[in-house]
Amino acid sequence: MNGLRAVVTGASSGIGAATVRALRAAGWEVVAVARREERLRALAEETGAEVVVADVTSEADVAALRDRLAATGGIHALVNNAGGAKGLASVEESDVDDWAWMFEVNVLAVKRVTSALLPLLRRGAQQRGVADIVNVTSIAGHVAYAGGGGYNAAKFAAHALTEVLRLELNGEPIRVIEVAPGMVRTDEFALVRFGGDRARADAVYEGVPEPLVAEDIAAVIADAVLKPRHVDLDLIVVKPVAQAAPYRLAKGPLHVRDEVGG
Structure with a gap:
């Protein structure tokens, strides 16, 4: 092990679990955080x-996580x-409770965990x-699409939080990196x-040729934190080749168009 330690939230499945695997393979100590104990235990084994x-x-x-790490x-x-x-209904018809859940988990949780662990990150930066x-x-969080109202709003907010945090931490040796995936096929997101x-x-x-998988995003995350300390990747947008935008997906095999006007 290289003495470096990372905390990964949402680690029981999908991108989180894949990130734990990628960082462990790179020699990091990893603290995997999630609600589902059985899945976490399997990941630990x-x-x-x-x-x-x-x-x-x-x-x-x-708070208990912070104290344990400290x-x-x-x-x-x-x-x-x-x-x-949650959901793909219109702004008019969508459930406010779904919106509240999305804001809680995508925005407020990021603020809560970041605030709690920043003192420990500062200690790590000194080391x-x-x-x-x-x-x-x-x-x-960058491009709106019909039916995405609550999720768009939450992820736009998460993007804004990240931008503000980067401004506020300017002058400290702390990189604030945003990874913005497009279509990633995991076991649970769409479910x-x-x-x-x-x-x-x-x-x-x-019909979508080769959507991304969790391991693709985990590899990007691992690469970002392994860069030399003066290199900040800042914002990384990762999409499958078949996806031009949230609402623009190629279906069927990709192919080169016939030349026009030879």
């Missing part, structure tokens, strides 16, 4: 990561990955010369969005 069962929407859980030294990277979407905050947002409707979730990816 697989990777050797330390696990903490915590709900990042709970002030008490985050007792064992600083941290060198925080990956705020926990998040999610390493730099520390990293990686906020996993979405292209939905949660559509309330467990497997057929509807699977239809999102139907």
